[in-house]
Amino acid sequence: MRAFVIGNAAIDETxxxxxxxxxxxxxxxxxxxxxxxxxxxxxxxxxARGGLATTLVSATGEDFRSAxxxxxxxxxxxxxxxxxxxxxxxxxSMVLTTPDGENSIVTTTExxxxxxxxAALDVLGEAAPGDFLVMQGNLGAKTTEALLRSGGExxxxxxxxxxxxxxxxxxxxxxxxxxxxxxxESLSLTGRTGRDAAEALHAxxxxxxxxxxxxxxxxxxxxxxAAIHVPAVKTKAIDTTGAGDTFMGAALASSALRxxxxxxxxxxxxxxxxxxxxxxxxxxxxxxxxxxLAEIFAG
Ligand code: ATP
Numbered sequence: 386m387r388a389f390v391i392g393n394a395a396i397d398e399t400x401x402x403x404x405x406x407x408x409x410x411x412x413x414x415x416x417x418x419x420x421x422x423x424x425x426x427x428x429x430x431x432x433a434r435g436g437l438a439t440t441l442v443s444a445t446g447e448d449f450r451s452a453x454x455x456x457x458x459x460x461x462x463x464x465x466x467x468x469x470x471x472x473x474x475x476x477x478s479m480v481l482t483t484p485d486g487e488n489s490i491v492t493t494t495e496x497x498x499x500x501x502x503x504a505a506l507d508v509l510g511e512a513a514p515g516d517f518l519v520m521q522g523n524l525g526a527k528t529t530e531a532l533l534r535s536g537g538e539x540x541x542x543x544x545x546x547x548x549x550x551x552x553x554x555x556x557x558x559x560x561x562x563x564x565x566x567x568x569x570e571s572l573s574l575t576g577r578t579g580r581d582a583a584e585a586l587h588a589x590x591x592x593x594x595x596x597x598x599x600x601x602x603x604x605x606x607x608x609x610x611a612a613i614h615v616p617a618v619k620t621k622a623i624d625t626t627g628a629g630d631t632f633m634g635a636a637l638a639s640s641a642l643r644x645x646x647x648x649x650x651x652x653x654x655x656x657x658x659x660x661x662x663x664x665x666x667x668x669x670x671x672x673x674x675x676x677x678l679a680e681i682f683a684g
Contacts, residue, residue: 386641387438387516389541391505391532392425393497393523394443394458394467395476396450397668399626402481405489414481417624421457422478422668423492424521424548427627430669431634431658432519433463435678437641440464442508444500450475457669468504470496476523486622486663492549497523502531514540517637521546526553533560546633547574558589563647565595565633579604580612593647597632599625605652615652618660624671631655631662631672639682657681 400414421430429441441463445451451469458465478492509532512518518536520529520543530553536543537560544563547554547570554574558564564586571578575585583594583606597603599617606612635658639651658673658681665671673681 386644387440387512388429388432388519388637388641389440389442389509389512389516390425390429390432390519391442391500391524392428392519392521393423393476393492393494394421394426394441394445394454395423395478395492396420396453397422397478397480397626399480399482399624399667402483404483405481405487417482418667418670420668420670421454422627423476424523424546424630426458427630427668427672428519428521428546428634429463430461431631431672432638433461434672434675435635435638435642435682436675437638438464440466440508440511442466442468442500442505444468444470444496446473446475446496447471448475450477462675466508468500470499473499480626482624482626486625488624488626490626492523494523498525500524500528502528505532506535509535509539512536512539512541516541517544517641518542519544519637522549522551522554526551529553530557530560533557536560544633544637546629548629550574558591561591563593563595564591565597565629567629568596568598571596580606583612595633595636595647595652597629599628602656603632603652605647605649613649613652615649615656618656620660620664622663624666625663627668627671628659628663632659635659635673635678635681638678642682654681654684657684
C-alpha cells in the first residue's frame with residue numbers, strides 16, 4: 386500500500402514571542418527556527434518516516450525557499466515530486482510561538498494554489514485501489530475537488546484535513562472517507578465538537594472522523610459504530626506546531642502498515658508521536674524520527 390499526499394510545501398519561519406500581538410501593537414521576538422513545513426509536506430514526512438511508501442506532490446517557485454525545500458526533502462524517505470513554477474513565490478509560514486507552547490500561523494498559498502492539476506493527476510495515475518490519497522486545504526478549490534474526485538474514482542481511500550479553512554469545503558464531503566479535524570475546524574465546519582461533530586460528519590457521508598483536541602486527546606468515530614476517546618500523552622509542550630500533522634500522518638501510517646482501517650491502536654500511536662513533536666521546537670526537526678516511530682508502532 387502507498388500514500389499519495391497532494392498538498393503544500395513551505396518554509397516555516399518561527400519567531401518566539403512572549404505573547405501573541407494585539408491588533409495594531411508591535412512586539413519583539415527572536416527567530417527560533419527556519420524549517421521545512423507546510424501541512425502536506427509535514428504529513429508526508431511523518432508517514433514516510435513511519436515506513437509507509439509515500440509520494441508527495443507539491444508546487445514551489447524558483448527562489449531560495451524552493452532550493453531549501455528540495456534540499457530538506459532529499460534527506461527524507463519521501464518520494465517528492467516537486468513542480469517548480471516560474472513567476473510565483475514559494476510558500477512560507479510565519480509561525481509565532483509563546484512560552485506556553487501556543488502558536489499563531491499565517492501561511493501563503495501562492496505556489497500551492499498554482500499547482501497544475503494535470504501534473505498531480507499524472508502522478509495519481511500510479512495509484513492502485515486501496516492506496517491513500519491525503520489532502521488538505523492549501524490548494525485551489527477546483528484542483529482540490531478534481532483530485533479528491535479522481536481519488537474516489539480510482540478506488541483510493543481519501544483522507545482529508547480541512548485546514549486552513551476555506552469556503553469551498555462544504556462541496557467536498559461526498560469525496561472523503563476519513564476526515565481529521567482539530568477543535569476550531571470542527572466548530573467552524575459543524576458548529577459542534579467531539580462526538581456531536583463526528584455525527585454531523587457521518588451525516589455528510591464521512592466514514593471515519595478523527596476529532597483532535599490538544600491535551601484533551603482525540604476521538605475516533607466510525608459511522609455506525611461507537612466513538613472511542615484516546616487521551617493525549619502527557620508531556621511538556623514547547624512548540625505545538627505540526628502536532629495535528631504528526632497525528633494524522635502517524636495514524637494513517639500505523640493503520641496502513643497493519644493493512645487495516647483506522648483503529649484505536651493507530652490513534653494511540655498518533656497520540657504518542659504527536660507528544661514527541663510538541664516537546665520539541667520547529668516543524669520537520671521536531672517530528673519523530675524513523676526509529677522513534679518504529680518503536681511507537683511496535684507498541
Ligand atoms: P497544530 O495546529 O498545533 O499542529 P492541531 O490544532 O491541528 O495542532 P491539536 O488538536 O492541538 O491539533 O493536537 C493534535 C494532537 O496532538 C492531540 O490530539 C494530542 O494527541 C497531541 N497534542 C497536542 N498538544 C499536546 C500537548 N500539549 N501535549 C501532549 N499532546 C498534545
